[in-house]
Amino acid sequence: MKTLIAIKEADCAWMRETLPDTHPLLAPLCNKPFVEYLIDFAILAGCREIRLLSDGPLSQIEEYCSNGSRWGIELTYSNLHPSDEEQELLRKNRKFCDTGRTIILSGYNFIDYDKTLDYRSLASIDSAGAIASCPGGSITLAGPPEPSLTDQPLPPVGLTPVDDLKSYCRIAMTTLETGSSRYVLPGYGGEPGCAIGRNVTISKTAQIHKPASIGNNVRILPGAVIGPSAIIGSNVIIDKGSTIKESIILDNTYIGEQLEIEGRIASKNTLIDPESGVTLAMQDPHLLAGINGGATALVLWRKIVHALAAALLLLLLSIPFAILYPLLRLRGKWQDGHSIPNAGLAESIASALSLDRYPLLPGVLTGRLAIIGSRTHENRAANHAGTDCRPAVFSYAETEAWAATESDAAIVERYHALHSTPLGDIGMTIQALINRIHYRNPT
Amino acid sequence: MKFRLDTQNGITVGIAELEGRLDASGSAPLQKASADWQTKTPFLVFDCSRLDFIDSSGLGAIVGCLRRSLENNGDLRLAGLTPKVAMVFDLTKARKLFSIFSNAGEAAASFGATPTAIQER
Numbered sequence: 001m002k003t004l005i006a007i008k009e010a011d012c013a014w015m016r017e018t019l020p021d022t023h024p025l026l027a028p029l030c031n032k033p034f035v036e037y038l039i040d041f042a043i044l045a046g047c048r049e050i051r052l053l054s055d056g057p058l059s060q061i062e063e064y065c066s067n068g069s070r071w072g073i074e075l076t077y078s079n080l081h082p083s084d085e086e087q088e089l090l091r092k093n094r095k096f097c098d099t100g101r102t103i104i105l106s107g108y109n110f111i112d113y114d115k116t117l118d119y120r121s122l123a124s125i126d127s128a129g130a131i132a133s134c135p136g137g138s139i140t141l142a143g144p145p146e147p148s149l150t151d152q153p154l155p156p157v158g159l160t161p162v163d164d165l166k167s168y169c170r171i172a173m174t175t176l177e178t179g180s181s182r183y184v185l186p187g188y189g190g191e192p193g194c195a196i197g198r199n200v201t202i203s204k205t206a207q208i209h210k211p212a213s214i215g216n217n218v219r220i221l222p223g224a225v226i227g228p229s230a231i232i233g234s235n236v237i238i239d240k241g242s243t244i245k246e247s248i249i250l251d252n253t254y255i256g257e258q259l260e261i262e263g264r265i266a267s268k269n270t271l272i273d274p275e276s277g278v279t280l281a282m283q284d285p286h287l288l289a290g291i292n293g294g295a296t297a298l299v300l301w302r303k304i305v306h307a308l309a310a311a312l313l314l315l316l317l318s319i320p321f322a323i324l325y326p327l328l329r330l331r332g333k334w335q336d337g338h339s340i341p342n343a344g345l346a347e348s349i350a351s352a353l354s355l356d357r358y359p360l361l362p363g364v365l366t367g368r369l370a371i372i373g374s375r376t377h378e379n380r381a382a383n384h385a386g387t388d389c390r391p392a393v394f395s396y397a398e399t400e401a402w403a404a405t406e407s408d409a410a411i412v413e414r415y416h417a418l419h420s421t422p423l424g425d426i427g428m429t430i431q432a433l434i435n436r437i438h439y440r441n442p443t
Numbered sequence: 444m445k446f447r448l449d450t451q452n453g454i455t456v457g458i459a460e461l462e463g464r465l466d467a468s469g470s471a472p473l474q475k476a477s478a479d480w481q482t483k484t485p486f487l488v489f490d491c492s493r494l495d496f497i498d499s500s501g502l503g504a505i506v507g508c509l510r511r512s513l514e515n516n517g518d519l520r521l522a523g524l525t526p527k528v529a530m531v532f533d534l535t536k537a538r539k540l541f542s543i544f545s546n547a548g549e550a551a552a553s554f555g556a557t558p559t560a561i562q563e564r
Contacts, residue, residue, distance in 0.1 A: 260536050271530055278526040283466070284499045287534065 107137015112158030136161030310364035452555025465501030485517020492523030
């Protein structure tokens, strides 16, 4: 038996508007891409060959699902025309379908299956036609019946249209409440109703109330309250004291401190009320912001630029360091990790050249540090909680003369961590060096 | 920002209409205007029915106005929050600080009512 999954862009246009960067078939439903529920059902029905059809781009799906080997199936892709009906789909894919029974899953619908039940009797049902339908599509059998693989009767199959944010949210919450007893859901859980992904840090003072699902690479900071009925995606930070209840936090989202999200969907800097459809794009990065998890090219480019700048500084300062370091050591004026006091010519030169930071520069070459970012070896690290923290030789705060207090410095560092460019960092490093000559701030 | 005084309920209530966006650029003028309004009456209503957008600095300005009213033994009540503005109040828990009414008339009338008769909308 084979399966055709036919999704038309018109069926899921609303989801495109909500998650413009994600293909609707990859939209997470309880932290599992939507397409995986369709594949799971096809596998439960005994299919080993599945073809995905769409009138839109499929490259994102192909990249994620590949050839289906991870599910032990053969997955292929093809196009359809927006006006194609089931008979037309069968005709266009006759080479794929002509050997026997085919299940056609059409429309952007959620299949209400149960992983503990046996759906293989779909192959041997005598009559072809729809076995379940809803306004958004159907599950249809085509082709001749195949020999029965099971003597179990066909369990009931429900089909719910996912046609707006309200239905998406409702289905996600139902799936969360039903839990892994019925669906194959991601994450690990010591007890029912709570699934937690990999690389998740939960503060001792944070609370998790079931049911809750937490994705991978998530940080839940002190005092945060998750749940009941909370779905936290991957690459998410929930900052101190915030409450997430009956809500969905999609991937790559930062939730600021002391916020209350109830009955909402949060995606990057956008907050959505699924009931009314009202969408609010926040402009305060300390309230709600996107976490750029996919910018690996930018991260690499930044590392290269920083490493080149560090290599240049290492080279330029090598002779002054070689001369002044032993001298200051002998005089007892050099203390690792501390700035050099301005008491004498040698000290002044060493301080003006920022030689106290020279031992940190090799750390930039190894990628352990950035040339400019946050001075995290100071006690400020604890407050930063790693949201945008780039441990560095020089601090963004040193580029701004006004940042007098720790909290001022944290604001400056946070702002530049979010908005700076790799080449801009070099200009700011020079600015920090100049400022250090003028202000010689104690650290 | 339009401002008028309402005396219909036996108490002088200042009703200010906030419009458009209330962000960092609009916060300082609001704070300044609010200080002026406080000299006329500490009982204020901010009609937000034409306020399209608010950010944390705008919210801070409104909370500052509330604080000033409370210091003068008055109150600041909000009316006609649009869905987007209401979402910001919900998100930041600022809703708990204010009495919020569906329109400015109700908010103004609430100052004339006994405290127990005031219902948060």
